[in-house]
Amino acid sequence: MLFCAGFTFIPLTEWVMIVHPHRFSYWYTASILLLLSWRAKIFTAKKWHYFLLDFCYFINAMCLVYLALTHLHPCPALFRVVFALSNGPLLVAIAVWRNSFVFHSVDRVTTTLVHALPPCLTYCVRWYPVETDGTPVAAHRALDAYGSIDWSDILVNSMAAYFLWQLAYIVQTEVVFAKQLEADDELLTSLKWLSRDRTGAMYR
Structure with missing residues (x-):
């Protein structure tokens, strides 16, 4: 069942992108909310919910x-910030972290889609913001699609967004929830997991 669902999702996503790219935002929203809801439930049960940060x-x-x-x-x-981040570090992370569509594993499929769907979304918003008859799907969104992304969007605004996330992440894991993370060794964050993975780069 899971294999069939995972296997079917890929051609369906391709179909939406090819036939109805201007409506991909609806497909993305429904898909990512479903996937993240499932992941939040599973990760919370395993005490992995800090990975969601x-x-x-x-x-x-x-x-x-x-x-x-x-x-x-x-x-x-x-x-422009979302476009740069989605098609930059998030897309590269698929190769870096060796994400793969292992269709009998909902976890691996979800991880891959978390990295792959935002680039698909921003591609569709950027180049297919209107219906086939020229009617905007979302008038405000169509206005955002015009223009170009310059280096300030990549080097300044996108990096500012990254540092904002990094600051918030440190505050959450090192200040707000520091006592809980220290008291319960089963609670994992990405840094904890990387430090324990003896096959990873930190041990080489």
Whole structure:
């Protein structure tokens, strides 16, 4: 059942991107909310919920915030930041962390999609913001699609977003929840996991 669901999801995603790219935002929203809800439930049960503070989830949260805000007004600066981060570090992370579609593993499929769906979303928003007849799917979002992304978006705004996340992450793990993390050795964060993974780069 899980294998069939995972295997079917890929061609369905391709179909939406090819046939209805201007509506991919709806597919993304439904998919990522379902996947993250499942992951939050599983990770909480395993005491892995602090992994949900990682950068990849932050970018997905930014994507959802962007989609929500653009129903009210344009957010060109936010779109450019999301575009740069989604198609930069998040996309590269698929290769770095060796993400793969192992269809009988919901966990691996979810991890891959968390990294792969935002680039697909920003691609569709950027190049397919209107219906086939030229009608904008979301008028404010269509305005954000025009123009170009310059180096300030990549080197300044995107890095500012990254440092904002990093600061928030440190405050959460080293200050707010520091006592809980120290008291319960089963509670894991990314840094804890990396420090214990003797096959990883930290031990080489």
